[in-house]
Amino acid sequence: MSGIAIIGGTGLTSLPGLSISGETLVSTPFGDTSAALIKGRLDNQEIMFLARHGAEHTIPPHRVNYRANIWALKEAGADYMIAVNAVGGINPSLQPGQLVIPDQIIDYTYAREMTFFDDEGSPVTHVDFTEPYCHELRNRLIDAADKNGIGLAAGGTYGATQGPRLETTAEIRRMAQDGCDIVGMTGMPEAVLARELECCYASISVIANLAAGLGEGEITMAEIEKYIAAGMGEVRSLLKTVISQI
Ligand code: HPA
Numbered sequence: 105m106s107g108i109a110i111i112g113g114t115g116l117t118s119l120p121g122l123s124i125s126g127e128t129l130v131s132t133p134f135g136d137t138s139a140a141l142i143k144g145r146l147d148n149q150e151i152m153f154l155a156r157h158g159a160e161h162t163i164p165p166h167r168v169n170y171r172a173n174i175w176a177l178k179e180a181g182a183d184y185m186i187a188v189n190a191v192g193g194i195n196p197s198l199q200p201g202q203l204v205i206p207d208q209i210i211d212y213t214y215a216r217e218m219t220f221f222d223d224e225g226s227p228v229t230h231v232d233f234t235e236p237y238c239h240e241l242r243n244r245l246i247d248a249a250d251k252n253g254i255g256l257a258a259g260g261t262y263g264a265t266q267g268p269r270l271e272t273t274a275e276i277r278r279m280a281q282d283g284c285d286i287v288g289m290t291g292m293p294e295a296v297l298a299r300e301l302e303c304c305y306a307s308i309s310v311i312a313n314l315a316a317g318l319g320e321g322e323i324t325m326a327e328i329e330k331y332i333a334a335g336m337g338e339v340r341s342l343l344k345t346v347i348s349q350i
Contacts, residue, residue, distance in 0.1 A: 107181035108350050109152040110343060111173065113290055114190040115310070115332035117155040120340075122146050132179070134171035134217070138163050141176055149347045152182055156290060164268040165289035171217050174297040184241060184350055185298050185305045188339055190332050191288035192270070192315035192323070194280050195260065200331035203256035203338055204286055204309040205245050209236045210279075211292040213266045218293035220300045229300075236295050238304035241346075245306060248345035254338045260285035262309060264292035273317030287315050308342060310335040 124144040130137045139155040154173055157163045177185060198204065221229040246258045263284030265271060271287060279287060286309055298305035312328040313319060
């Protein structure tokens with residue numbers, strides 16, 4: 105049986121309904137994971153759960169040890185990884201509270217540890233990243249949305265920014281011209297690290313706000329938290345449906 109892991113982002117530091125069988129603090133060759141790796145059963149299915157920003161939501165996106173997190177999950181047997189990411193909406197068709205299963209990425213991050221193939225003396229390795237997300241898992245999520253009557257966006261380009269600040273209006277204008285539909289701070293290097301370890305990785309992105317300059321006035325944390333909370337019910341339905349199939 106293939107292991108499945110959920111990487112929880114903002115608004116998902118725990119999974120209600122998960123009956124926990126073990127919690128392990130993991131040290132990896134790349135350092136410690138963001139939080140204890142939780143193993144348990146959700147609707148009678150074995151899963152793993154990791155809170156990307158720490159159990160208390162204290163680790164900002166640029167400080168997440170993405171390599172340790174992905175390494176530890178793979179070591180623990182996770183071949184499938186579903187990431188939950190809070191994002192801003194750039195494409196005008198997307199509204200706060202809505203879900204997106206992105207199919208492409210543009211990476212604007214910098215100064216992050218973004219590869220496992222970093223050893224001097226090892227052969228140079230270039231993984232294929234033409235399709236950055238796992239086709240099979242994306243399809244399962246999209247089918248699950250159909251089954252649950254959830255009207256999500258079944259594709260879109262995720263622009264990954266460095267953070268922790270939000271973007272300027274001009275940056276979002278540029279990202280829109282580049283073809284980004286959504287903007288978030290945690291999509292990379294998580295996706296490529298999963299690819300390097302040959303995991304099947306996909307994202308459920310939750311629109312928390314209209315991106316900078318597209319809504320009225322400033323973007324507040326209160327607004328972000330409100331809309332993420334609004335989208336979490338649908339996130340949980342998708343997770344349950346997909347987990348029951350793998
Ligand atoms: N920009 C970047 N990351 C985000 C946003 C945003 O507008 N909203 C939630 N995460």
